[in-house]
Amino acid sequence: DAKTTQPPSMDCxxxxxxxxxxxxxxxxxxxxxxxxxxxxxxxxxxxxxGLKNNETNEMASLIITEDRKSSTxxxxxxxxxxxxxxxxxxxAGSYQLTFGKGTKLSVIP
Amino acid sequence: xxVVSQHPSRVICKSGTSVKIECRSLDFQATTMFWYRQxxxxxxxxxxxxxxxxxxxYEQGVEKDKFLINHASLTLSxxxxxxxxxxxxxxxxxxxxxxxxxxxxxxxxxxxxxxx
Numbered sequence: 001d002a003k004t005t006q007p008p009s010m011d012c013x014x015x016x017x018x019x020x021x022x023x024x025x026x027x028x029x030x031x032x033x034x035x036x037x038x039x040x041x042x043x044x045x046x047x048x049x050g051l052k053n054n055e056t057n058e059m060a061s062l063i064i065t066e067d068r069k070s071s072t073x074x075x076x077x078x079x080x081x082x083x084x085x086x087x088x089x090x091x092a093g094s095y096q097l098t099f100g101k102g103t104k105l106s107v108i109p
Numbered sequence: 110x111x112v113v114s115q116h117p118s119r120v121i122c123k124s125g126t127s128v129k130i131e132c133r134s135l136d137f138q139a140t141t142m143f144w145y146r147q148x149x150x151x152x153x154x155x156x157x158x159x160x161x162x163x164x165x166x167y168e169q170g171v172e173k174d175k176f177l178i179n180h181a182s183l184t185l186s187x188x189x190x191x192x193x194x195x196x197x198x199x200x201x202x203x204x205x206x207x208x209x210x211x212x213x214x215x216x217x218x219x220x221x222x223x224x225x
Binding site: 038041042043044045050095096098100101102 | 113115141143153154155158171190200202203204206213214216217218219221
């Protein structure tokens with residue numbers, strides 16, 4: 001599975017959109033981009049995934065660049081409860097998730 | 110839907126004793142379950158992959174005789190930490206796959222194990 005790179009931390013004002021970037025420049029054609037988040041002392045939570053089209057669900061939007069070398073997770077109206085570590089994972093043909101260090105998002109009142 | 114529970118949420122045990130952690134998929138059948146552990150301020154590390162009715166596959170460096178995994182049904186997997194030591198103190202998290210259509214995993218809330 002391709003390696004992903006994320007900034008270690010980000011701040012976002014409450015009510016504003018949180019845009020979390022992820023670099024996956026070595027991603028192969030059959031690898032999906034998955035996003036999970038982990039709130040402190042809880043199990044990770046699935047957010048969204050995509051292959052090449054942009055995706056949206058009730059939690060977030062996922063924007064994948066045309067060359068698929070990077071993506072952005074968008075939380076449209078961040079709340080304090082969105083404070084968590086966000087993990088971007090490239091995955092194909094396997095259920096084995098490899099968690100990197102992720103981005104620690106702090107939503108500030 | 111897709112709820113995974115773990116029991117207990119927190120356990121303290123003495124060194125040398127064994128501890129069993131249960132992972133249940135409450136509203137779906139999980140063919141595959143996974144066990145992770147997470148040390149403080151670190152990311153999750155996969156310990157083993159468990160398929161119902163067959164032996165678990167352990168990651169390199171994880172002792173299968175120390176971390177016993179049983180996946181007896183499509184809704185229950187157990188992890189037993191045998192002869193626990195203080196260095197086994199960690200946050201243990203299980204996950205389960207919903208189906209074959211994608212690789213989404215749904216995680217339990219985790220079990221905090223402290224070995225004294």
